Amino acid sequence: MDATQSGAQDVGKRHHILTRIWHWLNAIFATILLMSGLMIFNAHPQLYWGEFGARGDYAWLQIDDTRTTGFVRIGSARVETTGVLGLSLDSKDKVRRVAFPGWATIPTHYSLAAARRWHFAFAWLFALGLTAFMLGSLVNGHIRKGLHVRRAEWSVANIWKDIKNHTQLRFDQAHGTYNILQKLTYIGLIFVVLPTMILTGITMSPAMNAAWPWLLDLFGGRQSARSLHFIAATMLALFVVVHLLMVLLSGPIKGVRSMITGRHAATSEPGQVGERP
Template structure:
């Protein structure tokens, strides 16, 4: 391919050695992806700052300050300070990680350590301000992504598995376990596991996260009292918000791990420029 031909608008380009570059992500998908990365990072860190002001989770309409179902804190064990996580009355020692961590060389009572919160020092007001700003930016960015996804074939192509893909769902699971990454024609589209995962994240986990967050707002509760009925109380909404956030963190960890294992440069190029190298079709052996 000549240099002039390479500059022509196309959704596919051949490379020396037989590999092929395909246009995997549109500009809107790439832009909203990176805005989400920024928003979710700021939301997680500021959210942990907010949680530290009341480091326990409850269910229903009111908090149980005496014996909450889930809590992170600090006390003494065998005459020494310790951090703990309490789950329905069972305490687990988490000294140095949760409940009691080092700050400026001294053990400090904090549910989550300073390096995980924004700001690092305890400041509920600043944490809430940061959280609200990036929460609304996240919602606006999500609306842009949803409008684009429904206006184009994006959701139907990348979120809905085909019948053929579902028939080979077991094989896709085995390939993931064995870290076998597709090449050639197979790499042009997401497999069934990827599509179902993205569907659950975009249409189940993220809306649940946002709705639970809105339910904790007295102003929105006044305007939409149905939110409290939906979750059965503000404390339940707070717990759902917390667990949905950490479900999202787990998804991101797995997502980043697969990006690293399947090719950092290729994956990053596709999410920055849109171009993805699908490689060559594996040779079949008679």
């Protein structure tokens, strides 16, 4: 009877130190960027397409209030969000007419100047961290070993199997590798969502427009870049929510420990699929 059949623990290397450092720094940077970004959005809680934006009539997304109720409008669809978005109460039960409430923003009180300072400072740290991680991952083989999608993984049967495992909260961790759904998610996040956030953020800077005017053409104007920046940030926030949910469902202690120590201990039982965030 081998170790797997007997239910013995299989301890192996899980995360490279570069990945672990980038993960925890990103947790800090992304939180500050999101909260300061929401305060910046509060200054003009409407999004447009194209080069210019002015009135709410032309906005594809609007978070506002009618003095008595808060609402979110996307296109022609409108939902009342009083108490959450558009109009809410602060800690002293005072009505606040802002898109996002103070507990979700940095700073908690309205200050566009302070929010911009927080956002710009950590945006550069975030961008430099992503660049260092991508270059380091090419050198240490993390991308090739961890995120490379093999030809056999593209089969419909394999993808459907992973979908069923996730819906049944069964996460394969036998060999410390990512499954096809996780690989596609991380590839999309690292190589599409995060670069889009960085480039659209740069596009909204007048100084960078002067240096790299082609960015405005690439994204279809400053307002389009702002919309894409907001959409990419929303996708990142949704990823974080799902990621934390998966960690909780698959064993938070083991998940956090492996991201701190870089080692992973899994117990495999006959006929069972192991847990892994």
